[in-house]
Amino acid sequence: MFVVFDADAYFNSRTDSTVKPPKKYSLNSAGIIDETMSKNSDYSYTVYTDLELLKVRLKQIFKKKIIPGQPTMKNGKPLPYFVYDSIEVNVDNVKHVKEVLTLLNKSGYQAVGKIEWLEQSEMQSKMIQTVLGGIGAVSLFVAAIGIANTMVMSIYERTKEIGVLKVLGCDMGSNISRIPSWLSLAALIFAALVGITAGIFPALKAMNMSPLAAIRNE
Template structure:
């Protein structure tokens, strides 16, 4: 009498995979289906998304600190200018607006440069992938495509992060006492 270590079962309707798998398990046999493989793959992607989220958050924090640092250094280097502006009548809100404008410009520039670099990297990946696909006799495809709405959201997000990061430095510049600023320069 022959002994089999495994058998393959195919279903005509993919919606019945789970039902057939459950019926086989009820008879005391172990099973492995495409659904199990799919669940394992989903777990891998969940972990990957978590790591990407962590790295993205760290990049966001580091860039925010960089913006704050840049603006604080600009305040320290331009204390005299801020003091003169306030001495000749510039209000605190005028000084805040100036530093918010600088933060916004950094955000827009950073967003545009980031989108451009991302697009360029995507094109290189597409090019390399298509070379590999051709070598395997597959038709070329366009894997890394970004919708225009996502480009706009990325630039807007970078602007918002920059403006939020500019809150503290702008407030610090606005609170600068013109007499103190002019005295030490």
């Protein structure tokens, strides 16, 4: 495996023939990240190594020269120490992320966590669910009013017929109830199955989605 320590020069040389490509250094690797994790993700073009070993290797390669990506003093000479533009902190539990972010910000660091993006996505999802739920509730209310109006008008129109049936001594229970009980039960079971099927497949798809893909998705 080879590595380059001047990433900007490397990518510029691939698009601009006038830019001289940086020197490549051969290193022994212990393994390669799985393609499903590294493809089109934050892990692409990333090497994981021991920090102290990296410092020793950089000093051996560049000696007293300027290390790419490192700031210099006013006279143009490299600093005698390493400067880091960012660090990555891994928290043992997602519940502790906010607490760690607060401590880092109070310590003077500009800390940003992916939990904020997830919370923003959850908030947007809740807003969409609320709007859709409101629309559905209004639709159900209007439908209920329409059904009630239809039933009331049907009773008013058949008032005379019902009176005649009562005078003749007919059993009103068997005449008014026209829908069989088995049909009502079948309709209820069918509606439940449709609702479960419509909800479980999107939920399973969301559970199997990669966290990085979920964060990138807007």
